[in-house]
Amino acid sequence: LTGENPSVGAVLVKNGKIIKEAVTSYNGRPHAEAILLRNKIFEKADLYVTLEPCCHFGKTPPCTSFIINSKIKRVFVGIKDPNPIVNGKGLKILKSAKIEVFNNILPEECAEPNEWFFKRFKSEFPYITIKTAISLDGKIATSTGISRWISSKKSRIFTQTLRKRHHAIMVGTNTILKDNPSLTIHEKNIIKQPDRIILDPDGILSPSFNVFKKHINERVFYFTGSKKTEKKFKNLNHVKIFYLPKKNCFLDILKIMKILKEEKVWSILVEGGGTLNASIIENNLVDRLYVVISPRLIGGKDAPTLFDGTGFKNLSKTPLLKNVEYIQSEQDIIITGFLKRYF
Ligand SMILES: NC(=O)c1ccc[n+]([C@@H]2O[C@H](COP(=O)([O-])OP(=O)(O)OC[C@H]3O[C@@H](n4cnc5c(N)ncnc54)[C@H](OP(=O)(O)O)[C@@H]3O)[C@@H](O)[C@H]2O)c1
Known part of the structure; x- marks a missing residue:
């Protein structure tokens, strides 16, 4: 139901408690991170996301911009995005904004709902x-x-x-x-x-x-x-x-x-x-x-x-x-x- 885009889940955690959750919308837009973070500040919060956040400008700003602007402290990423226009670049942008990034924390579980998206590039x-x-x-x-x-x-x-x-x-x-x-x-x-x-x-x-x-x-x-x-x-x-x-x-x-x-x-x-x-x-x-x-x-x-x-x-x-x-x-x-x- 997310169309050409993978289905991604994102969770915000602060002081060990889940404060907000989101998933990719119908037809792939907005992305889960945009739903969670757009125009909001979450200082010292951690973001858990199943797929590497996007970093390319399309119809909306990239998810990396939403993450940086909302002052998130750490980002935990399930698996790297296989799309060549992202593929590690999203992680790099977050790191260069001094956000602590943990990649590949649950690759098999996070790839499973989007295995078609991984095959698409292979x-x-x-x-x-x-x-x-x-x-x-x-x-x-x-x-x-x-x-x-x-x-x-x-x-x-x-x-x-x-x-x-x-x-x-x-x-x-x-x-x-x-x-x-x-x-x-x-x-x-x-x-x-x-x-x-x-x-x-x-x-x-x-x-x-x-x-x-x-x-x-x-x-x-x-x-x-x-x-x-x-x-x-x-x-x-x-x-x-x-x-x-x-x-x-x-x-x-x-x-x-x-x-x-x-x-x-x-x-x-x-x-x-x-x-x-x-x-x-x-x-x-x-x-x-x-x-x-x-x-x-x-x-x-x-x-x-x-x-x-x-x-x-x-x-x-x-x-x-x-x-x-x-x-x-x-x-x-x-x-x-x-x-x-x-x-
Ligand atoms: N229990 C279930 O989950 C389930 C699911 C679906 C169907 N069914 C049942 O399965 C039965 C039908 O199965 P079936 O094996 O007879 O037929 P099918 O797999 O539904 O259809 C096979 C037909 O598709 C055409 N076809 C075209 N290109 C093909 C290709 N590359 N490879 C294979 N087929 C191709 C051929 O038509 P031509 O013969 O015209 O050349 C072939 O005979 C029905 O009784 C149905 O109720 C059960």
């Missing part, structure tokens, strides 16, 4: 998270394609939080045909819905599916191999169509991800089925996974699983999550972990 691809709900026997739907709802109500609310933390949501054709999802955040007061990315090689979807509806300021990226779609979608200005040739029956996922990065889609939550997940996993594109495990049994060898495709033949080559966490969510367990890190 990769040609967006940050990619897969989220899936499975049964105890690893199925994402019944053999007839019914998947609503495998997970508990609380787990579905958690999915809403994940949508808020990503710039776009991606799905494949079959999920749209079976579920007709909207893929939105269910809140009225937001200023933008996440963008949506649809993969439809044969152009079989029609504009009446929920994913093509316009809500609040979102873009819809529609990738297809069929020129027939041009006519069907011509009245939907928020839908941007990309024609790509098919590669081994599918659309080239590496090319799609590069195009999306060029379109400034910084992070993607993949909520697709096992076929789309497989394509993303087999191309080594996944950064993080959230798997919601429901204690139910679906069964059936034709029921889709989290990861279909051809799979890995050699166990030693199979991806293994790092920094794994387990979250209890009513009767479900949510497992999350990383395949790649960027800080």
